[in-house]
Amino acid sequence: MTGSNNNMDRFKDAFREEARELLSGLEESLLVLENDPENQEEISSVFRAMHTIKGSSSMFGFDYISSFTHDLENLFDRVRNGEVKVNQGIISAMLSCKDFIEDLLLRDSLDEEGLSEKSTELLEKVFKAAVGKTSSPQPVGVPKQPEVIKKAPPIQEASSRANELLTFRIELNPHEDVFSNGTRPLNLIRELRDLGDVTILPFVGQIPLLSDIEPEKSYLRWTIFLTTTHSLAEVQDVFLFVQDTADIRIDVIDTPTDSHEQEYKLGNILVKKGLISVEHVEEAITRQKKIGEILIDEGVSPQEIRKALGEQEHVRKTREKISSETGANTIRVASDKLDSLVDLVGELVTLQARLTQNIYTEDSAGLQGVSEQLERLTSELRDSTMSIRMLPIGTTFNRFKRLVRDLSQELGKEIEFRTEGGETEVDKTVIERLNDPLVHLIRNSIDHGIERPELRKQQKKDGQGVLTLRAEHVGASVQIIVEDDGKGLDSKTLYDLGVQRGLVVPGAELSDQEIFMLITAPGFSTAAEVTHVSGRGVGMDVVRREIESLGGSLRIQSEKGKGSRMILEIPLTLAIIEGLLVETGKENFVFPLSTVEECIEYRKMDGKASMMEHRGDVLPLCDLRKVLEIPNSGTAEQQVVVVHTNEGPTGIIVDSVIGGHQTVVKNLGKLYRDAEGISGATILGDGSIALILEVNQLVKVAVQNN
Amino acid sequence: MKEKDTVYLFPEKATVQESIDILNSLSGLINAKNEIIFSFEKVQSMDLSLVQLALSFMKTLSSKGKELQIKEPLSLEAREAFTLAGLLVKNEESASALERNLRTLIKEHS
Numbered sequence: 001m002t003g004s005n006n007n008m009d010r011f012k013d014a015f016r017e018e019a020r021e022l023l024s025g026l027e028e029s030l031l032v033l034e035n036d037p038e039n040q041e042e043i044s045s046v047f048r049a050m051h052t053i054k055g056s057s058s059m060f061g062f063d064y065i066s067s068f069t070h071d072l073e074n075l076f077d078r079v080r081n082g083e084v085k086v087n088q089g090i091i092s093a094m095l096s097c098k099d100f101i102e103d104l105l106l107r108d109s110l111d112e113e114g115l116s117e118k119s120t121e122l123l124e125k126v127f128k129a130a131v132g133k134t135s136s137p138q139p140v141g142v143p144k145q146p147e148v149i150k151k152a153p154p155i156q157e158a159s160s161r162a163n164e165l166l167t168f169r170i171e172l173n174p175h176e177d178v179f180s181n182g183t184r185p186l187n188l189i190r191e192l193r194d195l196g197d198v199t200i201l202p203f204v205g206q207i208p209l210l211s212d213i214e215p216e217k218s219y220l221r222w223t224i225f226l227t228t229t230h231s232l233a234e235v236q237d238v239f240l241f242v243q244d245t246a247d248i249r250i251d252v253i254d255t256p257t258d259s260h261e262q263e264y265k266l267g268n269i270l271v272k273k274g275l276i277s278v279e280h281v282e283e284a285i286t287r288q289k290k291i292g293e294i295l296i297d298e299g300v301s302p303q304e305i306r307k308a309l310g311e312q313e314h315v316r317k318t319r320e321k322i323s324s325e326t327g328a329n330t331i332r333v334a335s336d337k338l339d340s341l342v343d344l345v346g347e348l349v350t351l352q353a354r355l356t357q358n359i360y361t362e363d364s365a366g367l368q369g370v371s372e373q374l375e376r377l378t379s380e381l382r383d384s385t386m387s388i389r390m391l392p393i394g395t396t397f398n399r400f401k402r403l404v405r406d407l408s409q410e411l412g413k414e415i416e417f418r419t420e421g422g423e424t425e426v427d428k429t430v431i432e433r434l435n436d437p438l439v440h441l442i443r444n445s446i447d448h449g450i451e452r453p454e455l456r457k458q459q460k461k462d463g464q465g466v467l468t469l470r471a472e473h474v475g476a477s478v479q480i481i482v483e484d485d486g487k488g489l490d491s492k493t494l495y496d497l498g499v500q501r502g503l504v505v506p507g508a509e510l511s512d513q514e515i516f517m518l519i520t521a522p523g524f525s526t527a528a529e530v531t532h533v534s535g536r537g538v539g540m541d542v543v544r545r546e547i548e549s550l551g552g553s554l555r556i557q558s559e560k561g562k563g564s565r566m567i568l569e570i571p572l573t574l575a576i577i578e579g580l581l582v583e584t585g586k587e588n589f590v591f592p593l594s595t596v597e598e599c600i601e602y603r604k605m606d607g608k609a610s611m612m613e614h615r616g617d618v619l620p621l622c623d624l625r626k627v628l629e630i631p632n633s634g635t636a637e638q639q640v641v642v643v644h645t646n647e648g649p650t651g652i653i654v655d656s657v658i659g660g661h662q663t664v665v666k667n668l669g670k671l672y673r674d675a676e677g678i679s680g681a682t683i684l685g686d687g688s689i690a691l692i693l694e695v696n697q698l699v700k701v702a703v704q705n706n
Numbered sequence: 707m708k709e710k711d712t713v714y715l716f717p718e719k720a721t722v723q724e725s726i727d728i729l730n731s732l733s734g735l736i737n738a739k740n741e742i743i744f745s746f747e748k749v750q751s752m753d754l755s756l757v758q759l760a761l762s763f764m765k766t767l768s769s770k771g772k773e774l775q776i777k778e779p780l781s782l783e784a785r786e787a788f789t790l791a792g793l794l795v796k797n798e799e800s801a802s803a804l805e806r807n808l809r810t811l812i813k814e815h816s
């Protein structure tokens with residue numbers, strides 16, 4: 001009993017996850033429809049999302065969700081029929097309904113009474129927007145589903161098995177009068193084609209000669225083979241509105257569970273035994289009369305043979321594709337299992353480093369060879385594991401569309417939100433931690449950056465502002481840019497505020513970048529009034545700290561009256577990084593390799609220990625010993641690691657550079673989390689600990705100490 | 707010497723009725739000319755009823771023992787309509803492929 005409960009819980013979790021994905025897609029479609037209300041593809045997509053959620057929720061006992069979505073499905077059924085037009089009110093109400101369903105998914109128990117009020121209120125809002133009255137529109141009769149003949153598995157099973165590759169045979173026979181009620185059979189086929197791979201077999205036998213044809217009648221019929229990850233219900237949806245104008249029959253003819261083994265042919269057996277050659281078999285086959293031809297001779301209709309051959313070809317190609325592209329198939333894995341795998345790989349990398357270090361003290365060439373092989377394998381395993389955790393950053397970008405829409409409406413601003421580079425892949429942990437900083441930046445842009453339409457027009461700008469979110473790979477990092485064409489930052493005002501707050505020494509010469517970065521100082525706000533959106537001066541401070549804790553950096557570019565650009569540079573991954581191992585005093589430290597430009601010998605400039613000449617320029621220096629208060633080990637020769645920081649290239653003086661190091665990042669405990677200049681720790685091959693340096697903070701501490 | 711004519715079936719955009727008119731006016735060609743070359747180069751709009759008319763025209767031509775010939779290239783719209791109707795296969799969307807497929811189909815159903 002407990003086992004079956006556990007199974008049901010697992011299925012329910014899977015349903016919740018799938019429903020959340022559908023709701024996320026629904027939100028996207030609604031936002032597209034807001035600007036393009038006639039977009040049939042998105043209207044169908046909203047309908048399908050509602051239909052699927054309704055069906056699945058009912059199957060897993062979420063009856064309340066099922067009943068709620070049923071009404072919304074009906075509404076979009078009418079939208080699809082052209083009876084109701086999409087408008088702003090419908091979109092806003094549907095977005096609230098989406099939030100409500102999302103909330104229902106999180107609940108363990110349902111307070112029916114409270115929910116009932118809320119759902120009634122939401123549905124009334126939707127229907128009022130749709131048909132101008134508060135009552136639910138007349139329910140649309142549930143259309144009868146196409147006739148479904150199933151080979152295996154049972155209907156219910158196949159219906160619920162979205163994401164598995166199924167092959168359907170669809171017999172589509174439109175009635176003669178199909179055109180007269182506005183149905184376009186080619187559009188149905190196009191919809192099927194959008195669901196997966198199709199093979200379309202037309203039957204033209206009923207087409208009359210030119211003298212007899214009536215162009216308003218339909219004469220063609222088809223057998224269509226569709227291989228898709230969509231469920232049976234979704235395939236049936238395509239024909240939802242042509243039940244009365246076409247005969248449709250859908251059979252599931254191939255499933256992933258069907259045997260895909262090659263046939264054991266006579267020729268293969270004889271070749272294997274060495275009795276004949278492959279050429280011999282091929283030559284015999286060319287002389288052999290094909291079974292189709294034999295059967296036609298025996299009276300089987302050529303059309304039936306063609307249909308069977310079409311089916312055979314489609315299924316064969318699909319099976320070949322599956323076997324050659326097994327790697328392209330996807331499976332769903334719980335993210336905590338993935339985290340645990342990465343932890344284990346991290347341990348393996350550490351252990352392997354210990355082995356490499358110890359093996360050379362042994363005088364065994366054999367063991368050293370094994371160790372090198374293990375090192376290569378570990379490295380490949382690490383790369384593969386890390387690549388599994390990479391997700392397209394677009395998943396985060398999409399969430400902001402809603403934020404921009406709601407906030408711009410609330411603040412009376414017109415904003416076009418553009419996203420670019422959503423396919424850029426970043427470690428999932430990085431993506432999760434980027435969410436809050438990006439929310440802050442986007443809210444700031446909308447609240448403080450982009451002006452109201454009337455003000456923009458006065459300044460001869462387009463009334464609609466543009467907010468762009470862009471991602472791209474730059475070396476081992478990803479650059480995320482939040483850009484707006486709003487009023488920009490006023491460097492003079494910022495400078496004066498900086499002086500007032502004691503952050504800038506009066507008269508000090510600061511670069512534009514330094515002035516702009518003042519807005520990231522704690523409590524620094526330029527907003528005249530505090531709103532619930534922003535203006536308390538905490539946002540940018542938090543953003544900078546969060547970005548730096550990710551091992552990244554923040555830069556700001558802006559031009560008064562033209563707009564601002566916030567540039568975030570973030571490492572691709574946080575779990576295992578390429579590092580440069582150095583020694584200072586008796587301690588080891590790791591620089592993230594992505595920050596390192598080069599390593600040079602330390603040459604003191606006459607009388608100026610805090611800088612040295614390098615490539616015809618003056619390089620500011622920061623002595624790691626002094627910053628971290630490490631006792632002098634008496635090393636005569638020192639080296640400089642040149643790193644790039646927010647302030648430009650800076651040299652960090654260390655005792656010696658040991659070399660490259662695969663760094664498994666371990667977080668510091670709570671006590672050390674705020675230690676400036678240190679972002680984490682790693683375990684070295686000999687079991688000792690090395691601290692990982694955060695160069696921007698390190699330089700900041702050095703400047704403060706001076 | 708053979709007499710030839712290139713027939714621009716559905717010149718650009720044509721309603722069903724306009725197409726019937728075109729076909730009617732061209733039907734005389736079937737008897738008058740020895741060889742007719744179809745062209746779908748200029749078609750900008752094509753739905754199923756027009757695909758059927760084209761098929762019917764070709765079937766009629768074939769019934770009179772005339773060779774079916776289609777000129778390259780097909781317009782994008784014609785390719786899309788013929789592909790959706792299953793008369794062309796993806797990645798093999800040339801006029802010669804259409805000619806071959808139609809010949810097979812018409813033969814099969816004759």
